[in-house]
Amino acid sequence: MMSEPARISRLLRARGAVLVAAAALAGVAAGAPEPEDATPEEVRSPRPVVHAAVDGIIHPLTAEYMAETIEHADQVGAAAVVIELNTPGGLLDSTRDVTQAILGARTPVVVFVSPSGAQAASAGFFILMAADVAAMAPGTNTGAAHPVGGQGETIEGDLGEKIEQDAAATIRSLAQQHGRNVELAEKAVTESLSFSAEEALERGLIDVVADGVPSLLRAIDGRKVDKVNTEEMVLETAGAVVERREMRRIQRFLAVIAHPQIALLLMSFGMLGLYVEMTHPGLIFPGVAGAICLILGFFALSVLPVSYAGVALILLALALFVAEFFVVSYGLLTAGGAIAMILGGLLLYRTPDPALRVDLRLILGLTGGMVLLVSLLLVRAIQIRRQKVLTGKEGLIGEIGVARSELAPAGKIFVHGELWRARSEQPIAAGTEVEVVAVDGLELRVRPAAATSRAPEGPIESPQHVENV
Structure with a gap:
């Protein structure tokens, strides 16, 4: 039987051998090169990229949606926010709300004008210039941000000058803060210039032209971004999981109405x-x-x-x-x-x-x-x-009936499907057609309708009986 010191010594030697083997394996794994066919999608960023799509006019509902998306990205510590934008313009107040949310975000915000054929005109141009990374897809355009009147007319006088100068100052500030072409950005406001994706990239208005979100994330990976009141950040977006954030149902419904x-x-x-x-x-x-x-x-x-x-x-x-x-x-x-x-x-x-x-x-x-x-x-x-009235007193006047008894001057006539008490200014024999000329309470005033007469429907009552009715 093995002594206690010998057994302890043997256990320590075995334990040391296991640790040495584990360290060797770890070293091999650490030094092993990545497979040559590995793609960025296979080496994913641990932090997600939050994606939001805006297609339509910029108004309070779309501004709320974008602000909520940016806030969510800040909360989850996202690598970036990608706002896919297609808009003809919108409200100035809502545009300011969006730009403030972008500038105040802790997460880098990428505005991507997409898909091909989309635009970021007027208010959309301001949002694009406010982005930490401005990107466009081929076949898109931006600019044409000159303020106009409610029906598209030029705003004349001092009011037009004030609105134009305010918009120009805003776009200069946004472009300068992100190192973009300030002069050209201002001309998009003052002279309504518009740019294709390639022109905007070549002239320093945007940072990237990409075919879609995956290629955009690969293109901006490693780019340095300066956020206000924060240290310089490096984007880690290649292969990141894209978290698509949709509008709430009520937001979508109200956005269509608005x-x-x-x-x-x-x-x-x-x-x-x-x-x-x-x-x-x-x-x-x-x-x-x-x-x-x-x-x-x-x-x-x-x-x-x-x-x-x-x-x-x-x-x-x-x-x-x-x-x-x-x-x-x-x-x-x-x-x-x-x-x-x-x-x-x-x-x-x-x-x-x-x-x-x-x-x-x-x-x-x-x-x-x-x-x-x-x-x-x-x-x-x-x-x-x-049309002739067919009901009530008016419906009886002018109707043709038949005297059921002699009218001398009062008697009974059958008219309008009913038996009525009637009175005539001249004697009328039973069976004679009569015309109603007036209604006096429950009694009709009649006159002979024609010279011809016909046999009455039902028994003819005697004048004495009629007078007692």
Whole structure:
């Protein structure tokens, strides 16, 4: 039997051999070269890249979505945020909210104008210049950020000068902070210059041109980024897991509604539904659908920069269309409603961004549809009014009946499917056709309808019986 000291010595020698072998294996593994066919996707970054896609006008809902995405990236410690952008422009206040969120983020923010055919015009150009890394896909364009009036016209006078100078100062600050071509960025505002992806890269407005998100992440890997109040950061994006962050369902739904054209359509359909309900009470469905459309339309108007004068003119148009049914105006009220509708659509939004103006063709189409509907309903109402009344007292006047008894001067006649007490100014024999000329309470005033007579339906009552009725 082995002694205790010998057994301990043997265990220590075995343990040392295992440790030596493990160290040798670790050294071999550490010194082993990576396979030559390894791709960046196989060697992944431990930190994810958060991705958000914005396709549409920049307004409070899209600004909220981008700000939430950047905040989420800061919380999870993401390697970068990629905002895939395609926008014709948007609200100035919402654009400022987005640029502030980008500049204040701890995570590097990459704005990528994509896919091919996309644009970052007007407000989108400001967001692109605010990015830590500005990128575009081939076939995209950016720029054209000159402020204009609500209908695309140049803003004249001191107001136009102030708006232009403010926008120019903002874009100079953003471009200078990220080392981009300040002079060219300013010209995109003051002279409405627009650039393709290749032109923007060549002239120092953007940093990268990439075909898609994977190639973009490989292209910016290792790039140094300077964030405000932080040390220089090095991007580690090659092979990183992309976490796609979508809009919430309610955000997507409200973002669709919060569009200048959709808002006007909702307002118009809402007024149309209420108009039909008021002119045809009891249909219920047009009234309910119209109320829902109006509520959604008012929500959209609460998000967009609305002119109260435009809203007032649209409501006036509805009032004039309804008044046409109650006032004989020979079409003047309808014409006034059409003019108010067109002016209201043109003045509905107060913003210098052309992406938020309403297409004149849409306004004319909606106005023409309203005028056509009012005209059709008005013609139908006139036709109904001209028709002979078939019920009540008015429905009896002019009806032809048959005397069931002699009218001398009172008796009974059968008219309108009923037996009536009647009185005539001249004697009328039983079986004679009579015409109702007036209704006096429960008694009819009649006169002979023709010289011919016919046998009465049912028994003929005697004059004595009639007088006792």
